[in-house]
Amino acid sequence: MTSRLRPGSQPLALSFSSSALLFVYQAGVAEALLACQRFKGDVAAVHGSSGGALVAALFLCGRDALAKTKAYLNSGKLFQNIGLADVWDPARLIPRAVEESGALPEDAHARLSGKLHVQCTRGGMMTSAEPVTYSTFASNSELLSILQASSSFAFGGVDIHGEPHWDGGITEVLPVSADLPTVTVAPVSAKAVHICPDAGSWVLPCAVGDCTFMFSSARMMKYWAAGEADAQAFLQRSGYEPLELPAQS
Secondary structure, three states: OOOOOOOOOOOEEEEEOOOHHHHHHHHHHHHHHHOOHHHHHHEEEEEEEOHHHHHHHHHHHOHHHHHHHHHHHHHOHHHOOOOHHHHHOHHHHHHHHHHHHOOOOOOHHHHHOOOEEEEEEEOOOOOOOEEEEEOOOOOHHHHHHHHHHHOOOOOOOEEEOOEEEEEHHHOOOOOOOOOOOEEEEOOOOOOOOOEOOOHHHOOHHHHHHHHHHOOOHHHHHHHHHHHHHHHHHHHHHOOOOOOOOOOOO
């Protein structure tokens, strides 16, 4: 059972789970949550693992960052000139996507330091794997490298401070705060998660396949809309009203 929230009663943490390309569901969740000023004001820290780390960063950068990301994904530009290496490790697309979309402001690293907590894995993917969390970022370049590492299944990982790092979901699928009550988000149905799809509304083989091979703007927007709807339902049942809903595109 998830804990019951009391709006405005205490600071909260927000956590986006490991998700691969199903991060678009969580991006829809983030868009709806940001539309509620009361909820946004309660959030003091945001955690993320794998694709959820990218969504966590976008949430902290605000509604404009999510709007630019949504427009970019809907345009289909992400899928242009994709190679086999990108299909195997979609995390390779993160730096290009962020640059082309203009989603992250130039001072994102400074704005997110101390608030964003990115889960990565170091030591190896199969053996000697250990979790590591980054919450300070010296530059946007370092921030992007850490976000890429948090989603990477590349054989050699992504170099962070001279050491290879891999997908955060290998060691921690859904990180939570040790100090704050944490609102959790996942793109697949789970009993102990605050915001996730209803078990009856998803066809599991399709959702699992879309984790890695969802190279379709239409499918991405379907998941985005589903995330918005589930987040709006969460806000309403948790007492966060009224909602300032995002404009429909």
